[in-house]
Amino acid sequence: MWIKKPFLLMLLLVLMVSGFFCPDSVLSGEQSPSVLVVHSYHPELGWTGNINSAVLGELKKIRPDIDVQIEYLDAKRYVESFYYEQVLKELYRYKLKGRSYSAVLVSDNRALDFVLGIRQELLPRVPLIFCGVNDFAKSMFRGQVGITGVAEQPDYFDTLQTALRLHPATRKVVVVGNKRTTTGRLIQQRLQALPGRVSPEVQFSFWNDVPLEELQSRLKGLEADSLVLLSVVVRNAAGQPLTFAGSSEALRAVCPVPIYGFWDFFLDHGIVGGKLISAAEQGRLAAGLLLRILDGTPADDLPVITAGANQYMFDHRELVRFGLTVQDLPPDSQVVNGPSRHYAIEKIYLWLGGEGLVLLTAITLLLVWNIRGRQRVKRELEQTLVEAEQARDSVDLILKSVTEGLIVADMNQRITRMNRAAETLMGVTFEQVQGQALRSVLPQEGLPGVWLQPGRRPRQQIEWEILDPSTRKPILIQARTGYVESAIGQRSGTISILRDVTREREIDRFKNEFIATAAHELRTPLTAVMGFAEILLQQERLGGFDAKQQRHYLEIIFQKADALGRIIGDLLDISRVQLGQSLPLEKGPCDLCDLVQRAVIPFQQVQSGHCFEFDLPSEPVELDIDEGKVLQVLDNVLSNAVKFSPDGGRISVKCRKLGPEFRVSIEDQGVGMSPEQLERVFDKFFRVDASNSAAGGLGLGMTIAKTIVEAHGGQMMVESCLGQGTNVTFTLVEEGIMEGFL
Numbered sequence: 067m068w069i070k071k072p073f074l075l076m077l078l079l080v081l082m083v084s085g086f087f088c089p090d091s092v093l094s095g096e097q098s099p100s101v102l103v104v105h106s107y108h109p110e111l112g113w114t115g116n117i118n119s120a121v122l123g124e125l126k127k128i129r130p131d132i133d134v135q136i137e138y139l140d141a142k143r144y145v146e147s148f149y150y151e152q153v154l155k156e157l158y159r160y161k162l163k164g165r166s167y168s169a170v171l172v173s174d175n176r177a178l179d180f181v182l183g184i185r186q187e188l189l190p191r192v193p194l195i196f197c198g199v200n201d202f203a204k205s206m207f208r209g210q211v212g213i214t215g216v217a218e219q220p221d222y223f224d225t226l227q228t229a230l231r232l233h234p235a236t237r238k239v240v241v242v243g244n245k246r247t248t249t250g251r252l253i254q255q256r257l258q259a260l261p262g263r264v265s266p267e268v269q270f271s272f273w274n275d276v277p278l279e280e281l282q283s284r285l286k287g288l289e290a291d292s293l294v295l296l297s298v299v300v301r302n303a304a305g306q307p308l309t310f311a312g313s314s315e316a317l318r319a320v321c322p323v324p325i326y327g328f329w330d331f332f333l334d335h336g337i338v339g340g341k342l343i344s345a346a347e348q349g350r351l352a353a354g355l356l357l358r359i360l361d362g363t364p365a366d367d368l369p370v371i372t373a374g375a376n377q378y379m380f381d382h383r384e385l386v387r388f389g390l391t392v393q394d395l396p397p398d399s400q401v402v403n404g405p406s407r408h409y410a411i412e413k414i415y416l417w418l419g420g421e422g423l424v425l426l427t428a429i430t431l432l433l434v435w436n437i438r439g440r441q442r443v444k445r446e447l448e449q450t451l452v453e454a455e456q457a458r459d460s461v462d463l464i465l466k467s468v469t470e471g472l473i474v475a476d477m478n479q480r481i482t483r484m485n486r487a488a489e490t491l492m493g494v495t496f497e498q499v500q501g502q503a504l505r506s507v508l509p510q511e512g513l514p515g516v517w518l519q520p521g522r523r524p525r526q527q528i529e530w531e532i533l534d535p536s537t538r539k540p541i542l543i544q545a546r547t548g549y550v551e552s553a554i555g556q557r558s559g560t561i562s563i564l565r566d567v568t569r570e571r572e573i574d575r576f577k578n579e580f581i582a583t584a585a586h587e588l589r590t591p592l593t594a595v596m597g598f599a600e601i602l603l604q605q606e607r608l609g610g611f612d613a614k615q616q617r618h619y620l621e622i623i624f625q626k627a628d629a630l631g632r633i634i635g636d637l638l639d640i641s642r643v644q645l646g647q648s649l650p651l652e653k654g655p656c657d658l659c660d661l662v663q664r665a666v667i668p669f670q671q672v673q674s675g676h677c678f679e680f681d682l683p684s685e686p687v688e689l690d691i692d693e694g695k696v697l698q699v700l701d702n703v704l705s706n707a708v709k710f711s712p713d714g715g716r717i718s719v720k721c722r723k724l725g726p727e728f729r730v731s732i733e734d735q736g737v738g739m740s741p742e743q744l745e746r747v748f749d750k751f752f753r754v755d756a757s758n759s760a761a762g763g764l765g766l767g768m769t770i771a772k773t774i775v776e777a778h779g780g781q782m783m784v785e786s787c788l789g790q791g792t793n794v795t796f797t798l799v800e801e802g803i804m805e806g807f808l
Contacts, residue, residue, distance in 0.1 A: 098131040098132060098133055099129070099131075099132050099133070099168035099169075099360050100132075100133040100135070100165075100166065100167050100168055101125070101132055101133070101134050101135070101168060101169050101170070101171060101356065102135050102137070102162075102165075102167045102169075102170045102171070102189075103118070103121060103134060103135065103136045103137065103170075103172075103173075104137045104138075104139065104170065104171070104172045104173075104177045104180070104181055105117070105136070105138045105139065105172075105173045105174070106139050106172075106173060106174035106175065106176035106177040106198075107138065107141055107142050107176075108138055108140045108142060109138055111142065112310070112311075112331050113198070113329075113331050113345045114138070114173060114174075114345075116330075116344075116345035116346045116349065117198060117345045117346070117348055117352075118136065118173075118349065119346070119349070120345070120346040120348070120349030120350045120353065121349040121350075121352060121353045121356075122134060123350075123353075124349070124350050124354065124357070125353050125356070125357070128357050129357065129360065132360075135165075135167075137158075137161075139154065139176055139177055139180060141174075141176040141177075150176075150179075150183075151183075154180065155183075155184060158184060158188060159187075159188065162188045162189070167189065167192050168192075168359075168360055169194070169195060169356050169359050169360065170185075170189055170192050170193070170194050170195070171194075171195045171196070171197070171352055171353070171356055172194070172195070172196050172197075173196070173197050173198045173348070173349070173352075174198040174199065174200075175198075175199050175200055178196045178199055178206070181194060182194075182206075182207065182208065182210060185210065186210075191212065193212045193213075193214075193359045193364075193365040194210075194212060194213045194214075194215075194365070195213075195215050195352050195355050195359070195365070196214075196215030196216070196352070197215055197216040197218075197348040197349060197351065197375075198216070198218050198345070198348050199215065199216075199217055200218050201252060202217035202218070202219070202370065211365075211366055212364070212365045212366060213365060213366075214355055214359075214365045214366070214368040214369070214370055215352060215355065215370055215371070216348050216351045216355070216370070216371045216375050217370055218343055219343075219372050219373060219376075220253075220256075220328040220329070220343055220376070221328070221341040221343075221373070222257055222328060223260060223263060224340075224341040224376075225295075225326055225327075225328055225341045225342075226239070226264065226295065226326075227264070228341060228378070228396060229293055229295075229326045229338075229340065230264065230268065232324075232338075232394060232395075233388070235291050236268060236292065236293050237267060237268060237269065237291040237292070238268070238269050238270075238271065238288075238289070238291060238292040238293075239260075239269070239270050239271070239292070239293060239295060240270075240271045240273060240285075240292060240294045240295070241257050241270065241271070241272045241273065241294075241295045241297060242273050242276070242281065242294060242295065242296050242297060242298070242300065242317070243257065243272065243273070243274050243297045243298050244274050244298050244301075245274050245275060246275055247298075250297075250298050254272070254297075257272070257295070257297060258272070275301075276300075277300075277301060277302060277303045278300050278301065278302045278303070278308065279302065279303050280303075281300060282316065282319075282320045285317060285321040285322075286320050286321075286322070288321065288322060288323050289323075290322070290323065292323045293323050293324045293326065294321060294324070294325045294326070295326055296314060296317065296325055296326070296327045296332060296337060297327075297328060298313075299312075299313040300313045300316065300317070310329075310332060310335070311331070311332075311335040313332070314327070314332040314337050315335050317336060318335070318336025318337070319336075324384070325337045325338060325384075326338055326339065326340045327339075327340055327342065328340060328341075328342060328343065329342055329343050330342040330343065330345060330346075331345070333379055333380075333402060334381055334402050334403065336381075336384070337381065337384065338380060338381060338385065338388065338390075339378070339380030339381055339384070339399075340378070340379070341376050341377065341378050342376065342377060342378075342379045343375060344375060344377050344379065347375045347376075347377055348375045351371050351375055355368055355371075377399075377400060378395065378396045378398065378399035378400065379399065379400045379402070380395055380401050380402070381401075381403055382402065382404045382405070385401075392404075462483075465483060465485040466486055468485055468487060470487055470563055470564065470565050471484075471485065471487040471488030471489075471490075471491045471492070471563065471564030471565070472485045472487070472488055472561065472562070473488050473504070473507065473508075473561070473562045474550065474559060474560070474561050474562075475504045475559050475561075475562070476558070476559040477557065477558065477560075479503055479505070479560070480501055480502065480503060480504070481496075481499050481500060481501065481502055481503075481504060481507065482500070482501075482559065483496070484496040484499065484500075487564070490535070490536075491543060491564050491566060492507050492508075492532075492535075492564075493535030494507060504560075504562075508545065508562075527545070527546045528544070528545050529542055529543065529544045529545070529567065530542075530543055530545075531543070540568075541566055541568045542566070542567050542571050543564055543565070543566060544564070544565045544566075545564050545565075546562070546563045546565075547560055547562040547563070548560065548561060595623050595627055601619060602616065602619055651691075651692040651695060651778070652692050652694070653690050653691055653692050654690065654691075654692075654693065655688050655689075655690055656688065656689055656691050656693045656696070657686045657687065657688050658687050658688070658689050658691070658696070658721070658728055658730075658798070659682045659683060659686050659687055659721060660686065661693060661697060661700070662680075662682065662700060662719060662721055662730065663680070663682075664697070665697055665700035665701055665704060666678055666680075666704060666719060669704050669705075669708055675713070675714025675715075676708060676711060676714050676715065676716075676717055677714075677715070677716045678717050678719060679716055679717070679718045679719065680719050680720075681718070681719070681720040681721070682719075682720075682721045683721060683723060687721075687723055689728060691778055691798060692774075692778075695774045695777075695778075696774065696778070696798070698770070698771070698774065699771040699774050699775060699796065700730070700732075702767040702770070702771045703732050703771065703794045704717070704719075704732060706767070706768075706792075706794075707732055707734035707736065707792070707794075708734075710734065710736040710737050710738075711735060711736030711737075712737070715734065715735035715736065715791075716734075716735055717732065717733070717734050718731075718732070718733040718734075719731075719732050720732075724797075726799055727780065727797045727798065727799045728798045729795060729796075730795070730796055730797075730798075731793060731795040732793070732794050732795075733792070733793040733794075734791050734792055734793075735790070735791040736791050736792060737788075737789065738786045738787050738788045738789050738790050738791050738792055739784075739786040739787075739788060739792060743786075744784060744786050747768055747784050748772050748782075748784075749769070768784075771796075775796045775797070778798045778799065779798070779799035780796055780797040780798045781797050782794070782795070782796040782797075783795045783796070
C-alpha cells in the first residue's frame with residue numbers, strides 16, 4: 067500500500083499536467099492569449115530551430131494555455147524583393163484576415179522588416195518582440211511604437227580576451243573573414259578595432275575571402291603560438307559557401323592551433339568556444355519579454371536587451387585537445403560534450419520512475435494519436451490552401467489571357483486587379499495603380515458621376531477618347547461595367563471591360579458615308595433615265611422629236627442605265643465577298659495587250675490634258691481570263707489615275723510578261739496619297755477624299771479590283787507618295803498560258 071499512494075499521487079499530477087483537467091483560464095472564462103511567431107528562415111536551419119525551441123519551451127513552461135502560431139519566411143531560399151512585397155503580403159493578408167493576436171515575436175532581420183511593413187495594415191497596435199537582429203538601431207522602427215526585443219551583438223573583445231588568457235603564449239591571431247557580403251564587412255569593421263585593445267606583442271592577420279583550399283593550406287603552417295578567430299562561413303574555390311558546421315569542421319580538420327568563434331552554431335563542430343551568441347538564449351530572453359507584455363507591462367517600458375544573450379560556451383573535446391580544464395574557464399560557462407555521469411538511485415524511486423514512465427508512455431501514445439490527427443487536419447488545410455492558390459493563379463492566367471482590357475475594383479471603387487490588355491490601353495502598370503481609386507485610371511471627362519459613385523449601380527456602357535500611349539494618336543475606348551457577384555448574389559465589387567472601338571466607329575462612319583454616297587451615285591443616273599424617258603413619253607405635248615433626237619435621248623438613257631447596272635454589280639460583288647463567296651468568272655481566251663489598249667481608248671477620247679504612254683510587249687499575249695472582270699479592273703485603275711490627276715499630266719501604262727504571270731502597271735503624276743491613306747486603299751467604303759464630290763465613287767472600286775485580281779491567282783499592289791503620284795500594279799496568273807501568234 068505504501069507504493070500505491072505515491073503512484074496515485076503521480077498519476078493525479080501527470081493528468082493535471084497533460085491537460086485532462088481544465089486550466090484555470092478555462093474555468094474562469096478568460097480567453098487564452100494568441101501569439102504569432104514569425105521566423106526569417108526555414109525550421110531545419112539550426113539557428114532558427116534553436117530559437118523556436120527556446121521560445122516554445124519558455125512560453126509553455128509559464129503559460130501552457132498560450133495559442134502559438136508559427137510562420138517561416140524561408141529567406142535563405144527566397145531572396146527576391148517581389149517575394150516579400152507581393153507574394154508574402156498577399157498570403158498573409160489571407161492568413162491573418164480576421165485573426166487577432168496578443169503579441170508578435172520575430173527572429174532575425176528579414177522577419178522584422180517584413181512584419182514592420184505589414185504591421186500597420188494587418189497587425190495594428192499589436193506589441194512586437196524581436197530577437198536575433200543584427201546592427202540594431204531604433205531608427206529601424208520608422209516611428210512605430212510598442213516594440214522591444216533582444217539585439218544580436220557579438221562580443222568580439224571578451225572572446226579574444228578569454229582566448230588570450232587561456233593561451234598566454236599566443237603571439238599571432240589569425241582572423242578568418244570576408245568582405246564579399248554586407249554582414250562580412252560589418253564584422254570586419256569591428257574585428258579590426260581589436261588590435262588596439264590588446265598587447266602590442268600580439269600580431270593580427272586578417273585572411274579575408276580566402277578560398278577553403280588555400281585556407282586549409284595556410285592553416286597547416288601555423289606555429290604553436292597562434293590561434294584562429296572564425297567569424298564567417300568560408301567558401302570553396304568555386305565560390306560556393308559551406309554551412310556553419312561545414313566551415314568549422316573543414317578548418318578544424320587541418321588546423322593545429324585553437325579556433326574560437328562568436329556564434330553557437332560553430333560550437334560542437336571544431337571551435338574551442340568563446341563568449342558566444344546563443345540562439346537558445348536569444349529565444350528565451352525574447353519569450354521572457356513577451357510574457358511580461360502578456361502580464362500587462364507595455365512594450366515601450368521594456369528596454370531592448372543588447373548583451374544578455376551572449377554566454378561563455380565551450381566544447382569539452384577541444385578543451386582536452388589543447389590541455390585545458392573546466393576549472394580554467396570563466397564562471398558559469400556552459401560545456402558541451404562533457405563526460406557522462408552516473409547516479410545512484412534508491413529502489414523505491416526506481417519503481418516509481420518506472421511506473422511513471424509507463425504512464426507517460428501511455429499518455430505519449432494518446433498525444434501522438436492526437437498530434438497525428440492534428441497533422442492530418444493540417445495537411446488537409448494546407449491542401450485546401452494550395453487548391454485556393456491554384457484557383458487564384460488560374461483566375462490570374464485567365465485575366466492575363468483575355469484580349470480585352472479588364473479592371474476589377476472593390477465596392478469602394480479601389481482597383482484590385484488589372485490585366486495586361488488594360489495596362490496597354492491605359493498606359494499604366496497594375497503596380498502603379500493598385501489600391502488607387504478607379505478615377506485615377508479612367509478619365510473623369512465625359513464620365514457621369516453616377517457611374518463611379520459607391521452604392522449606385524454602374525452604367526452599362528460609356529465611351530471616351532484618349533491618346534494611344536504608344537502612337538500618341540487619338541483612340542476611342544468603350545467601357546462596359548457590371549457588378550462582381552457571388553453564387554448567392556452578394557456583391558463584392560465591379561468589373562469593367564475596356565475595348566478599343568476606334569476601328570469599329572471608323573467602319574460605322576464609312577458605312578454612313580457609303581449610304582449617302584450610294585444614294586447620290588444611284589440618284590444621278592436614275593434622274594437622267596427618268597427625265598429623258600419622261601420627255602420621250604410626252605412627245606405629243608412637246609411637239610414631237612425627229613429620229614436623231616429620239617436616238618440621242620435613248621443613248622443617254624442606255625448609258626445611265628448601264629452606269630446604274632455597274633453600281634449595282636459592284637454592290638452585288640462586294641456582298642458576295644462579304645459572305646465569303648468567290649466571284650463568278652467567265653474565262654475565255656483574251657489578248658491582254660489588246661484589252662489594255664481598249665480600256666484606255668474611252669479615257670483618251672473623253673479626257674483632256676492627259677498624255678497616255680504605252681510600254682507593251684511587241685507580240686500579243688493570250689490568257690484564259692474573264693475579259694469583262696479584268697476590263698473592270700483596268701477601268702477602275704485608269705479612272706482613279708485620271709480623277710486624281712486634275713491638272714493633267716502623263717499616265718504611263720506598262721505591261722510585262724514575267725514567267726508564269728503577266729504584270730500590268732499604271733502610273734500617274736497626280737495628287738498621290740499619304741502613308742495613312744495608302745494603308746487603307748483596299749478597305750471597303752474608303753475614299754481618298756470623301757469631301758470631293760467630283761471624284762465620286764462608292765469607295766468599293768479598289769476592293770473589288772483586288773478581289774478580281776486575286777480570283778485570277780494574281781496580286782495587286784499600290785505605291786504612292788503625297789504630291790508625286792501613284793503607281794498601281796497587278797498580276798494575272800494562269801496555269802495553261804498560251805502566248806498567241808508564236
